[in-house]
Amino acid sequence: MRYLIVYDISNDRARNKISTKLKKYGKRIQYSAFEIEIASKEIERLINEMEKLIDNTTDSIFLFPLSSYLIQCIIKLGKVDENEVAL
Template sequence: MAFPLIMYLLICYDISKNRTRNKISKKLLDEGLERVQKSVFEGSLPQKQLGALRKQLNRLLGKKDSIRYYQLCKSCQERVLKLNPGIATPKKRSKKIATKIL
């Protein structure tokens, strides 16, 4: 039995209309991706699921809209550095924290 190819992705978009932008962000969240900025998502998806997602999102795009899909290999994932990822504890509210995505 073949295992599905799982890809770790960074997905960014530039969408002009609020309604379209909201539909796209909701779809990405529904697929289990994590929002890391307003128009940037990351997470893992099987290759087949990504293909279906790309088709669905492409139908929503206007002429001036764009979506970029970046696939990150395991080595690249290990070198991602997050600065001040929003982790707030009572003692460390103002301290910048650097963490790696594993």
């Protein structure tokens, strides 16, 4: 399954750990946004690992599932490096 994951994490160390984890599954499409491909059984493990790294009072992570239909409907504006976007 593909996901768009966006985050706002205040702690540099936690933010770096999150981005390192996400790079294993996909590509960074903006500074705090990744598109990843991950098996459904692995997403729960990733969620649990990320939950342990963040401060629930200040940080946020959003995971948006992307269907094949939605991927085809994505509109890109401005500078987009097609080699960096895993679509």
